[in-house]
Amino acid sequence: MKSDEMDAVFAALASEPRRRILDILKKEPGCNVSRVCGFFDIGRIAVMKHLAALESANLVVSEKAGRERRLWFNPVPIHMIYDRWTTEFSDYWAGRLARMKYRLENAPVPLARAKGGARG
Amino acid sequence: MKSDEMDAVFAALASEPRRRILDILKKEPGCNVSRVCGFFDIGRIAVMKHLAALESANLVVSEKAGRERRLWFNPVPIHMIYDRWTTEFSDYWAGRLARMKYRLENAPVPLARAKGGARG
DNA sequence: CCGATATGTCACCTTCCGGTGACTTATAAG
DNA sequence: CTTATAAGTCACCGGAAGGTGACATATCGG
Numbered sequence: 419m420k421s422d423e424m425d426a427v428f429a430a431l432a433s434e435p436r437r438r439i440l441d442i443l444k445k446e447p448g449c450n451v452s453r454v455c456g457f458f459d460i461g462r463i464a465v466m467k468h469l470a471a472l473e474s475a476n477l478v479v480s481e482k483a484g485r486e487r488r489l490w491f492n493p494v495p496i497h498m499i500y501d502r503w504t505t506e507f508s509d510y511w512a513g514r515l516a517r518m519k520y521r522l523e524n525a526p527v528p529l530a531r532a533k534g535g536a537r538g
Numbered sequence: 539m540k541s542d543e544m545d546a547v548f549a550a551l552a553s554e555p556r557r558r559i560l561d562i563l564k565k566e567p568g569c570n571v572s573r574v575c576g577f578f579d580i581g582r583i584a585v586m587k588h589l590a591a592l593e594s595a596n597l598v599v600s601e602k603a604g605r606e607r608r609l610w611f612n613p614v615p616i617h618m619i620y621d622r623w624t625t626e627f628s629d630y631w632a633g634r635l636a637r638m639k640y641r642l643e644n645a646p647v648p649l650a651r652a653k654g655g656a657r658g
Numbered sequence: 659c660c661g662a663t664a665t666g667t668c669a670c671c672t673t674c675c676g677g678t679g680a681c682t683t684a685t686a687a688g
Numbered sequence: 689c690t691t692a693t694a695a696g697t698c699a700c701c702g703g704a705a706g707g708t709g710a711c712a713t714a715t716c717g718g
Contacts (some may be wrong), residue, residue: 463676
């Protein structure tokens with residue numbers, strides 16, 4: 419997966435309405451654009467732009483059926499990221515994570531550990 | 539994990555320079571801002587803005603040590619998303635994925651099945 | 659103190675994003 | 689044909705993102 423493809427996927431996911439669209443398409447696979455619009459207060463053009471972002475990230479695929487466009491959620495890009503994370507962060511997931519969580523969540527800005535005690 | 543926290547995490551990850559910063563901090567935990575800047579062609583202010591985005595997503599934590607600011611990668615938000623995906627997409631990961639991959643990767647825009655075949 | 663280094667802050671610019679309305683095209687239905 | 693519906697395209701606007709330089713602040717070293 420190339421870097422700009424990752425950009426597109428993460429950017430697409432970085433928006434609550436777009437994540438919601440994915441939920442809708444999971445529940446109603448093959449529904450059309452108007453149907454998706456029905457779940458939102460924003461206008462149709464805005465929804466179509468969100469769909470365009472999702473399609474360019476390959477998180478949504480569509481096919482034209484008559485005058486409608488039918489939409490499906492595509493889990494493949496998310497699965498690829500998931501797989502990558504499995505290997506990329508396996509060290510952290512096992513054991514090292516506990517220490518990090520201690521360091522990071524309990525001691526946000528603990529000034530104390532400056533340099534070698536060279537304080538003056 | 540709240541929705542706007544997700545927004546922040548995904549938005550932070552939707553940028554190659556910011557993902558690269560995470561890689562740097564994994565390899566050099568505790569390094570300072572200038573050190574990170576050394577890996578980039580863009581200016582220091584731009585790097586600091588990227589760091590601010592990462593910190594606001596809680597993907598990076600820092601502590602002030604003298605005149606320096608030391609930086610660490612925080613895997614916790616990624617781990618939370620990973621865990622969520624495990625449950626959220628487990629249906630797709632198992633079996634249903636194969637069918638989707640067929641449908642989606644071999645037939646990107648298969649206009650052919652529009653009206654004739656009544657999809658299912 | 660004084661100079662050098664590391665970082666923080668501010669104003670500014672350009673580009674992209676998310677939203678809008680107006681209009682066009684394509685299909686369905688009569 | 690006509691009319692209604694689904695979708696696509698275009699221009700526009702406000703605000704946020706990503707970059708810059710100039711300047712301010714804090715710390716280290718002598």
